[in-house]
Amino acid sequence: MTTAPLAADEIDELATDYEGRPAEELLEWAAERFSERIVLTCSWQHQSSVIIDMVSRLQLDLRIVELDTELLFPETYETRDRLIEKYSLELESITPLRTVQEQAEDEGPELWSRDPNRCCYLRKVEPLLRAIDGMDAWVTGIRRSQTATRANARKLEFDEARGVVKVQPLVNWTDEDVLAYLFAHDVPYNPLHDQGYPSIGCMPCTRRVRPGEDSRAGRWSGLEKTECGLHAPSQQPTASSG
């Protein structure tokens, strides 16, 4: 059985306490509370830019990790590089166990088009498990307004399956809050957000959204799938993780 690094009622009380407080206060508290056992993962979307800027301004000593599927847009990698340069980031890059080519040899080409849950497991979820191995807390940039599955997310939650406290400082932020922060602090952000991509993932599974569509309509378009499995562990691979 997994032991929570904080008791469930304590997590609940803290989540309530921090709900109305600035994101920076939660980050500061979490960095001190979990010390060297906390990790921030970045996907290089808007939220990553905001949190990186906050971590830098607050001078928090946080382990920062990117989960690089090796299938991201060139603009996403460029955004990462701009943030590394501006903030002198010490970034740890975690990649899948197999390259895209090796995966194609083992599983057949374009696994994402045949079994996206398995592809996401191999290229996102398994690397995440390595990223949080030995950690007590995981900082993520998810927001309630992004999807129905995130609508009840809280500032602090215990991810029972993985045994970490999720620290979600932007969970109650709106799109407008995010943009206001980025412009106010002159933070580099992914230019695809200005080109019809409110949500950005891997190239094969992300398209522009059309006017009137949901902000996540461009992710796994045409499929039932709405989450990669990082934040919704119920979407599991359909075969062994290999």
Ligand code: SF4
């Ligand atoms: S988003 Fe698509 S390409 Fe990326 S890991 Fe998931 S299924 Fe594979």
